[in-house]
Amino acid sequence: MKHIVYALVDCNNFYVSCERTFNGALHSRPVLVLSNNDGCVVARSDECKALGIKMGQPVFQCRELIEQHHILLFSSNYPLYADMSDRVMQTLATFSPSVEVYSIDEAFLDLSHVPGEQLHTYGHQIRETVWRFTGLPVSVGVASTKTLTKVSNEVAKKHPVYQGVLSLVHASEEELDEVLEMLPVQDIWGIGPRYARLLQSRDILTAKDLKYADQRWIRRHLTVVGERTVLELRGIACIPLETQAKPKKGIMTAKSFGRSVESLKELEEAISCYVARAAEKLRKQESAATCISVFLHTNAFQQDAPQYGNSLTRMLPFPTSFTPDLFNVALDMLRSIYREGYAYKKCGVFLTRIVPQDVLQADLFGEYSIEQEYKKARLMCVVDLLNEWWGSNTLFFGAQGIVRAWKMRQERRSPRYTTRAGDIVVVST
DNA sequence: CGGCGTTAG
């Protein structure tokens, strides 16, 4: 069997780089992108990483650094990032017949078709082409397993000598081990803080140590997933390329509010919005849900305030993705867990028991009529098409409310440069 | 099968 050659292409500081692409003034300035409600740091420019600002850190904890170093802050602008991501992925598709879009800013590629001696050059071509087409900097790691591409990508990103591209395919075992020895065990793909602590306590400190660790011990303490990681470090590919996006088994929509919310009416609007969004995702992957959960809770960080949280799960009479049907059930559930007199911070809905839309089955009690369901499906199809063409929420249900005063804060969002006609950058001549 | 723990980005 011929070995597969894998590449991992990963955008550097993706959200920050997206912001910089459309605003030259941001280059060489420290930049942070913030989470929903502008609460946490979700992306950092290199300057901010050097200042010690951590991923996920609450913004109020870095206030001083932000002022001292005149760090520029941005609310996250997901429509922009999603669109830039599409462009990157389309570019990558021209370099390989098999691409796995692993996350918004990363893709694994099958490079088995590239002659071995050309891999290094090919990696640089990928990097330069993405730069030319999108203005985004990427790093490229090439190796014989996905875990090893993660390693080479990280090394390529961290050490300027590699100029963003490193292939380990032709490295000798000794050279490979030298690279692995540079990588602390907590930086290996699949090793989180918990496993890292356990491994460190057993004197397994680097990727090289893990590569040569006792397989049975790893299996027992880190499950089969950890065992796979060890084998992959040894060059034995255990994690296949997944080029076909699998439909999600659960779809959750949940957000913290921009301020605390007490009234049932506003919670109803929020839950309706989340149901509408979740159902949209459901239809996009051509599925229907059989089970729905609704939850709400107060702000656990507000320790002196009275706390309350609750959730309810209910089976639907038959699988559906029809938004109004889901509204009725979700709002009914919300009303039964709602208690007056609390300052709510977050609520959400969770759709589960997801099945393909085309195997919808009649229910026992005859509530289900196939003609009726076709009508509903066509209606939702029209809503989805309009929203796709004219922008999300062009058409929405009355239950979702109009003012939406509870919505999350996004005080520093950049324009939707690429997805809204009015926000397109104007180049003066 | 549900709940918990762990990891990912």
Place this chain on the structure above:
DNA sequence: TATTCTAACGCCG
């Protein structure tokens, strides 16, 4: 003033 969001999977009882 202020603390992200979504998803998958393995193990255990």
